[in-house]
Amino acid sequence: MDTLGIVECWNIASGVRIADAMMKAADVELVRASTICSGRYLIFVTGERAAVSASVDAANTDDGKIKASFVISSLSPEVAAVLKSPVAIAQVQSIGVIECRNVSTGVVAADAAVKRSGVELARFVAGQGINGKSYFVMSGDVAAVQEAADAASAALGNNLVEAVVIPGPDASVVKALVRGTR
16 A cells, blocks of 8 residues: 545545545545544545546545545555554553544544654554544654654644653553554
8 A cells, every 4th residue: 555545525425426436537446435433434545646646536526525635645554554453562662642633634644653753653543433533543762752743743733632642651551552562
């Protein structure tokens, strides 16, 4: 997964129609098309950059139905992995938790965070059960996590709910948050 297209729709029925239009517009792979809280619909597609851009452009022709859309080129492998499932953290010196107002900008912020600093991305939670918001968890030394949190905060702007960095977190908190460590 090198280029990721993200489309977050305001409602489910339109989201399904938009996902279909995106797939017909270009040769892309549908990674996710599903509901998230607040009755929104989330679509992830991957493929070559030009195809992903064409697919997202097709979605953006539907005025008023799109909450947000992005194309991320050179998606970090850490983000690609964590979008599929949580990743165990090798050693926990500190953790950062970034809470975002929506899912699409959360993915963009997670990508910016791991590209800026040497952190491990451990988990990304996308909208379900948290009113359409998202959050992600990262680990590393305190300075790296703080630098990554600052990068994520800058990428999010008004879509940031809160960013916290916790030095030396208790192991039980880490386990509950990311479902275990290596």
